[in-house]
Amino acid sequence: MALTTRKTSGDPGPAARGGTSGRGGGSTAPARSGVRAALSTARRSLIGLVLLLALLGGLLTWGAGTDRTGWGPKLALDLEGGTQMILSPTLQGEDAGQEVTPEQLDQAVEIIRQRVDGSGVAEAEIATQSGNNIVVSMPGVPTAQTRELIQTSAQMNFRPVLTTAAAAPIPEDQRVADDAVPEPTAEPTDASDPNWITPELFREFEATDCTTPQSPEEREAQAADEPTVACEPETGTKYLLGPVEIQGTGIEDASYGTAQNAQGVSLNQFAVNLQFGPDATDTFRQLSERLYGIGTATEGDPRSQFAILLDGQVVSAPSMNAVISDGQAQITGNFTEEQARFLAEQLKYGALPMSFEIQSEQQISATLGADQLRMGIVAGIIGLVLVCVYSLFQYRLLGLVTISSLVVAGVLTWLAITLLGWSANYRLSLAGVAGLIVAIGQTADSFIVYFERIRDEIRSGRSIPAAVDHGWQRARQTVLASKAVNLLAALVLYFVAVGNVRGFAFTLGLTAIADLLVVFLFTHPVMVLLARTRYFGGGGKHSGLSPEALDAVPLYRGAGQLREPRSEHDGLTIAERRRRAGATAPQDPPSPPAPEGAPVGASSSPARTPEENA
Numbered sequence: 187m188a189l190t191t192r193k194t195s196g197d198p199g200p201a202a203r204g205g206t207s208g209r210g211g212g213s214t215a216p217a218r219s220g221v222r223a224a225l226s227t228a229r230r231s232l233i234g235l236v237l238l239l240a241l242l243g244g245l246l247t248w249g250a251g252t253d254r255t256g257w258g259p260k261l262a263l264d265l266e267g268g269t270q271m272i273l274s275p276t277l278q279g280e281d282a283g284q285e286v287t288p289e290q291l292d293q294a295v296e297i298i299r300q301r302v303d304g305s306g307v308a309e310a311e312i313a314t315q316s317g318n319n320i321v322v323s324m325p326g327v328p329t330a331q332t333r334e335l336i337q338t339s340a341q342m343n344f345r346p347v348l349t350t351a352a353a354a355p356i357p358e359d360q361r362v363a364d365d366a367v368p369e370p371t372a373e374p375t376d377a378s379d380p381n382w383i384t385p386e387l388f389r390e391f392e393a394t395d396c397t398t399p400q401s402p403e404e405r406e407a408q409a410a411d412e413p414t415v416a417c418e419p420e421t422g423t424k425y426l427l428g429p430v431e432i433q434g435t436g437i438e439d440a441s442y443g444t445a446q447n448a449q450g451v452s453l454n455q456f457a458v459n460l461q462f463g464p465d466a467t468d469t470f471r472q473l474s475e476r477l478y479g480i481g482t483a484t485e486g487d488p489r490s491q492f493a494i495l496l497d498g499q500v501v502s503a504p505s506m507n508a509v510i511s512d513g514q515a516q517i518t519g520n521f522t523e524e525q526a527r528f529l530a531e532q533l534k535y536g537a538l539p540m541s542f543e544i545q546s547e548q549q550i551s552a553t554l555g556a557d558q559l560r561m562g563i564v565a566g567i568i569g570l571v572l573v574c575v576y577s578l579f580q581y582r583l584l585g586l587v588t589i590s591s592l593v594v595a596g597v598l599t600w601l602a603i604t605l606l607g608w609s610a611n612y613r614l615s616l617a618g619v620a621g622l623i624v625a626i627g628q629t630a631d632s633f634i635v636y637f638e639r640i641r642d643e644i645r646s647g648r649s650i651p652a653a654v655d656h657g658w659q660r661a662r663q664t665v666l667a668s669k670a671v672n673l674l675a676a677l678v679l680y681f682v683a684v685g686n687v688r689g690f691a692f693t694l695g696l697t698a699i700a701d702l703l704v705v706f707l708f709t710h711p712v713m714v715l716l717a718r719t720r721y722f723g724g725g726g727k728h729s730g731l732s733p734e735a736l737d738a739v740p741l742y743r744g745a746g747q748l749r750e751p752r753s754e755h756d757g758l759t760i761a762e763r764r765r766r767a768g769a770t771a772p773q774d775p776p777s778p779p780a781p782e783g784a785p786v787g788a789s790s791s792p793a794r795t796p797e798e799n800a
Contacts, residue, residue: 224655225718228711235594235707242601249608259600260607261325262615262689263311265559267552268325273298273336273542275320286540288317293531294540295320297497298336320542323550325613336542342434342533344470345427346378346477347491347503348413353396353422361392377428378476378489382413387426391415396424400499408498416493418500425500427493431473434496436466438513440533442526445518453518456526460515460533467513474515477506494533501532558616566623573630581637583722584730587712588633595629595704599697614693617686621693628672629701633709635668636661640713641736650724650731654717658710665705672698 249255260266275286275294286294291314298320302310310324322336367388370381396417408414410430417424438461445457462470473492481490493503504517521529570592577585599622606612639661643653676695680688716722717731725732 221651221718224651224714228714231707231711235703238703238707239594239597239601242598242605246601246604249605255604255608257604259603260611260613261552262613262618262686263323263325263550264616264686265552265556265614265619266325267550268323269327269547270321270323270550271328271333271336271547272315272545273320273322274318274545275540275542277540286318290540291317291320293534294542296531298322298542302332302336319545327549333544341497342437343410343430343495344432344434344473345414345416345430345493345495346473347488347493348378348380348383348426348428349391350423350425350488350491350503351391353417353419353424355395356392362388374428376476377431378480379428380489382428383426387413387415391424391426394424396422404498408495416495416498416500418493418503420501423500423503425493425503427495431492432462432466432469434533436463436469437461437533438463440530442521442523442530445516455518456521456523457519458517458521458526458530458533460517462513462515464513467511470513470515471509471511474506474508474510478509481506496532502529559619562616562619562623566619566626569623569626573626577630577633580730582728582730583726584637587709587716588630588637590712591633591704591709592626592629594708595697595700598700598703599625599693602696602700603693612692615686615689618689618693621690622697625694625697625701628668629697629704632665632668632701632705635664636705636709636713637730639664640731644725644731644733645736650722651714651717653731654713658713665702669698669702 246255246257250257275291277284277286295312295314299310299312302312302322302324310322312320312322315321324332328336367385368380368383369385370383372381374381394415394417396419399419400417408416413426413428415424416427440458440460442456442458445453445455447453477490477492480487484490491503491505493500495501502517504519517529573592574585574589577588579585581588603612603614607614636657640653640657643657644650648656673695676691676698679691680695683691722729722731725734727735
């Protein structure tokens with residue numbers, strides 16, 4: 187028998203009611219309001235991205251127009267070429283004529299590296315050669331100041347602290363009034379005397395900015411017999427210091443180990459042990475008596491501290507807790523073992539009585555680096571073309587969104603690297619280029635996750651605008667988790683690795699940030715706008731969002747399976763088999779109500795034959 191359905195007079199149907207069908211039902215007013223909000227948010231995101239690109243582009247244009255930078259990123263030594271200097275170390279003073287030990291040479295390498303990095307030269311390579319010489323390779327041609335900085339010996343000094351402050355400059359409205367500025371009332375009697383502080387020196391102390399490294403010229407200007415202002419980057423503190431009392435050459439030995447009290451019991455913390463030479467022992471005894479007396483008279487007085495400076499920069503500023511008459515001092519604090527070891531090496535070899543003579547200097551050609559860069563660019567272009575072809579094949583016109591997103595990400599990364607070369611002297615190395623090539627696939631992966639989530643929502647029966655909104659809510663979490671892993675890996679690699687590998691890690695992390703900006707400010711807003719157009723929102727044939735095309739079995743089904751059926755399930759996924767089973771399963775019509783007096787569960791209709799159920 188044939189079964190038909192008909193509408194009752196009490197239910198005019200969705201079309202007659204003016205409503206819309208779909209999940210959740212509801213009125214059209216909230217839906218239209220949600221659409222307007224989504225479109226407004228998408229437009230604001232695109233405007234924000236345009237403003238960001240305009241700001242970065244404007245900065246680059248201004249910098250290039252004023253000859254402060256070029257239009258492209260700065261290149262590292264392996265791509266641009268540069269200068270290689272071979273330095274021959276020579277001991278001075280009491281050690282003159284003796285051979286340089288490997289420990290002294292290693293410490294000299296660290297000191298030169300700190301000097302070169304502090305002078306603004308990036309991607310420099312400094313290493314020992316044959317256990318006798320030091321090889322310094324840096325991009326471009328070093329200036330005369332850089333050469334002099336490399337050749338001079340390290341200088342370590344001990345100065346008493348007069349006062350301290352935070353690293354940032356004191357705002358003008360919070361500075362000491364003119365009538366309250368300290369002025370000397372008499373001639374200083376010792377290096378800790380506050381009479382060393384003049385109004386001019388105090389104003390310089392207030393205005394000094396220790397949040398950025400001091401230039402070598404500023405540190406070299408510190409006169410030994412005059413007070414000075416110095417910075418400690420490790421703790422973010424600036425100091426007003428008295429004249430030099432002990433030079434680093436007075437340190438006979440320095441080591442580290444676990445701290446012990448007067449009874450020899452371990453305190454379960456690391457300490458640095460100092461041994462002064464005969465000449466410096468008496469000077470340090472007088473210094474300890476004075477500083478300990480100041481600390482005892484006024485608890486917390488910064489004048490109870492003394493600063494240890496290496497090349498004009500404070501490496502430690504301990505307080506004096508006892509009078510030390512035998513020249514054996516111990517510096518304690520919340521040191522880790524690595525920090526204690528590094529400070530001990532700085533104290534032991536920091537005042538190296540060593541100068542360096544430039545044995546040879548030659549220009550390094552970038553021919554090999556240029557060939558490698560050209561091959562890397564070709565590889566990157568091939569990878570980019572393959573990604574574009576795959577996107578167009580897999581997503582049809584939707585692949586144009588992927589291609590345009592990659593272009594925006596490339597422009598954003600290019601601007602960032604170029605501006606970092608100007609502001610932070612960052613130089614792009616061959617390893618950094620490799621990081622940019624790897625980032626192409628990682629960036630495209632974010633778009634694929636998003637698009638596939640949208641397609642899954644369409645397959646589940648949502649309209650295309652709703653699929654975009656719901657797909658974004660779920661794909662966003664996956665994209666954020668993926669980029670968080672990329673950033674974590676880049677950070678670990680950057681801080682653990684050395685040399686050019688750090689350039690690879692830097693560009694990997696930079697492109698991960700650029701990818702997040704593009705996905706949130708470009709890809710998703712563009713998809714929201716496209717989903718409200720007639721062609722894409724209506725599931726056009728070649729839009730990549732056609733419901734009819736998405737219901738078909740794809741050519742590649744994952745796990746090495748193609749469209750050819752490989753099993754009794756005809757190659758269908760679990761979801762597709764369930765939908766097919768639900769569509770073909772027989773559905774029983776509702777049973778008529780049971781007659782009055784009939785037991786619960788009983789039916790008054792006679793049993794039906796299979797033909798009737800059909």
